[in-house]
Amino acid sequence: METSRPDDKSLLMPDELADRLEFEGVKFTYPTAPVARLQVAGLTFNAGDRVVLMGPNGCGKSTLLKIAAGLYKPSEGQVRLGGADLWELDPQVVNQRIGYLPQDLHLFKGTLKSNMALSGGISDSRLLEVSPLLGIDRMAADNPRSMEMEISEGGQGLSGGQRQLVGLVRLFLIQPRIWLLDEPSASLDMESEGKLLESLQKNTRPTDIVLIATHRPRLMALANRLIVMRRGQIVADGAPQDVIKSMQAAQNVPERA
Numbered sequence: 309m310e311t312s313r314p315d316d317k318s319l320l321m322p323d324e325l326a327d328r329l330e331f332e333g334v335k336f337t338y339p340t341a342p343v344a345r346l347q348v349a350g351l352t353f354n355a356g357d358r359v360v361l362m363g364p365n366g367c368g369k370s371t372l373l374k375i376a377a378g379l380y381k382p383s384e385g386q387v388r389l390g391g392a393d394l395w396e397l398d399p400q401v402v403n404q405r406i407g408y409l410p411q412d413l414h415l416f417k418g419t420l421k422s423n424m425a426l427s428g429g430i431s432d433s434r435l436l437e438v439s440p441l442l443g444i445d446r447m448a449a450d451n452p453r454s455m456e457m458e459i460s461e462g463g464q465g466l467s468g469g470q471r472q473l474v475g476l477v478r479l480f481l482i483q484p485r486i487w488l489l490d491e492p493s494a495s496l497d498m499e500s501e502g503k504l505l506e507s508l509q510k511n512t513r514p515t516d517i518v519l520i521a522t523h524r525p526r527l528m529a530l531a532n533r534l535i536v537m538r539r540g541q542i543v544a545d546g547a548p549q550d551v552i553k554s555m556q557a558a559q560n561v562p563e564r565a
Contacts, residue, residue: 319396320392328352328389328390329353330391331352331386333386334382335382335383345368353519359520360548361373363536370521406488407478419457424439424444430481430482434481438477441511442473442476469496469500489518494524501524505530518530533545
C-alpha cells in the first residue's frame, strides 16, 4: 500500500512541541466529489481549549477531526502542530501527542486487555487505575475471564456503548496532549456519559486541548469554547454563552417583507 509519508523524505522528530493546533487555508475535497467537504480559512486551538463542535449531520465536524488527527491530508492549505506542518512530522510524534476517537470504533480479535492497551507498553497498574473511570472494570467483572475476556474481530457480541468505552479507555491510557473525540457519548447511557464528563474534567491536564464533536448538550459543561459548523464552514466560534445567545437572536430576527 502507498505510505502516508514519502519514503525518501526526512521527517521531523522534535523533542518538544507547543500545545497548539492551527488550520490555515484548509480545504478538503474527496476525489470523487466536486464539492468541498471542509473550508477553513483560519482556526487555532491553544493550550487549555475545551471545544465543543456542533452542527447538523454532514456539516464537516468529523472531517475536521480526521484532518486534525492526520488521517486526512488537506487538499489545500496546512495544518500545524506546535508550529510544524503536521505532515512533516514523524507519525510517531503525532501519535504521541494526538489521540483520536472515531465514531465507528473497530475492535480486533483478542482480549479486552489487548484491545485497550494497543501500544503494548501499558502497565497493569495503569490499566487498573484507568478502568474504573468509565466502568470498564464492571464490564470485566461480569465475565469469568475478567480482563482476559475474548473479543471477536470487529467487537461482535459487544454493544455499541461497550465498544465506545473501550475506545475511550485507550485514550485515557495514553494521555495525549490533544484529544479529538467524535460523538464520544452517542452510544452511552446517561450514567456512562456522566462518568465520561467527570473523567475528562478530572483527568485531562490544564494545558491539554480537547475537541468534542457532539449532538449531546450535556457535554457542553466541559467547554470554554463553542464552534458551530454549517456546510463545511465555521459559522460561529466563541464562548458558549455568547455563541448560543447570538444564534438565538439571529433565529428571532423577523424576515423582511
